[in-house]
Amino acid sequence: MSEDLKVTATPEGLLFTVHVQPRASRSEICGAKEGELRLRLTSPPVEDAANKQCVELIAKTLGVAKSKVSIKSGAKSRHKVVKVEGVDTDALLSLLKIK
Numbered sequence: 001m002s003e004d005l006k007v008t009a010t011p012e013g014l015l016f017t018v019h020v021q022p023r024a025s026r027s028e029i030c031g032a033k034e035g036e037l038r039l040r041l042t043s044p045p046v047e048d049a050a051n052k053q054c055v056e057l058i059a060k061t062l063g064v065a066k067s068k069v070s071i072k073s074g075a076k077s078r079h080k081v082v083k084v085e086g087v088d089t090d091a092l093l094s095l096l097k098i099k
Helices: 049-062 089-095
Strands: 007-010 013-021 028-033 036-040 069-073 079-084
Antiparallel strands (some): 007 013, 013 079, 028 036, 069 079
16 A cells, blocks of 8 residues: 555646545544545535535645645545645645655
């Protein structure tokens, strides 16, 4: 198992995969496992609540506006591809404490 987060740099921003665990006791970033960022969210996976909380948690952690973070694919899945604009790879990894 790789503990490194796989980040892809594109002209639009950085892309990486997130594994979400909804209905957790608290919202937190659990680090990287198997190339994915692990998130625990208190929101249920109903009416986009977990997706909104996912975006908010990543934006808050990285110190960017919520509009700079978006879910590119996997909105109805636990495995999501997230795009972040305005942050370079090193900053992303250090702010998420994965380095």
